[in-house]
Amino acid sequence: MDHFNRVRNILTEILDLDEQEISQDSYLVRDLDVESIDLLEVALALSTEFAIEVRDDEIFLRHLRTLIADAKAEGVDPVARIVETLPHIPEKRAKEMVADLGDGPVLKVRDLVDYVGHCCR
Amino acid sequence: MAGFHLLTAVSFMDGECIRGRAVLDDPSSFVAMECLAQLGALHVRSLCDFSKHAFLLKVERFSLTGQGRIPGKLALSGNLVARSQAAFSYDLWAQGEGQEVCSGRLSDPRVKSAVQRVQGEGKEVCFGRFVFSVKDYDDRFRKAILRKRYKEIFACLTNGSGIG
Numbered sequence: 001m002d003h004f005n006r007v008r009n010i011l012t013e014i015l016d017l018d019e020q021e022i023s024q025d026s027y028l029v030r031d032l033d034v035e036s037i038d039l040l041e042v043a044l045a046l047s048t049e050f051a052i053e054v055r056d057d058e059i060f061l062r063h064l065r066t067l068i069a070d071a072k073a074e075g076v077d078p079v080a081r082i083v084e085t086l087p088h089i090p091e092k093r094a095k096e097m098v099a100d101l102g103d104g105p106v107l108k109v110r111d112l113v114d115y116v117g118h119c120c121r
Numbered sequence: 122m123a124g125f126h127l128l129t130a131v132s133f134m135d136g137e138c139i140r141g142r143a144v145l146d147d148p149s150s151f152v153a154m155e156c157l158a159q160l161g162a163l164h165v166r167s168l169c170d171f172s173k174h175a176f177l178l179k180v181e182r183f184s185l186t187g188q189g190r191i192p193g194k195l196a197l198s199g200n201l202v203a204r205s206q207a208a209f210s211y212d213l214w215a216q217g218e219g220q221e222v223c224s225g226r227l228s229d230p231r232v233k234s235a236v237q238r239v240q241g242e243g244k245e246v247c248f249g250r251f252v253f254s255v256k257d258y259d260d261r262f263r264k265a266i267l268r269k270r271y272k273e274i275f276a277c278l279t280n281g282s283g284i285g
Contacts, residue, residue: 037178040205041179043205043207044204047205055205
């Protein structure tokens, strides 16, 4: 089973959702109504499923806004800073995040999939 | 130790497991569950070097065996089964003191085998999967007081006297 399906299985169980409700492009907070307490369980489940050490701050992009603000203040390209600090985020996705930030939390299911993929390399 | 502390000693601990004891005046399933929660939370605090406030997030499952009778003296065990930065999942169980069949590191195959056997045979008094989380100390949970307090409790429990 590929990483996405394994992540989706975890999310369906914790969030009590149907598979069809979760795609790679689902926003965790905006679309799936995930709360911070759910994220704790998701982190544990991913840790067990993939036998990886999950760093909550990184996988859930907890410092993304600060990261971007600091980069701008320092005259650094925010996209470059995201890719440098969060190596599981591809450049294309980092650009999307920067553009999308004004509409709310940007964390998507694909970001979790990218994180476990990066850790499992 | 004053306050609502049920543990009387921590007999063994490493990064993945903790063993302890409790003596209960009024044994009940709820108190046994609280003993297990206190044991797990202590391990979490220790893993975080007492620099975070630890709290019970969820009891995923909890079962009583042994005909539901809770002995007054309990041998408590906990194994860390998964963790992230902020969440910690444990298998925690209690047995009657003197009836425990396993102690030591879970990574020791003999211990692991004994744990599996105990759980398979239902020899534990109670068994549960507990999830804890940690957060930074704040105005409500003040670091200046709590960090020192929990370190003292931990020292008392691990020095074998249980006296603070």
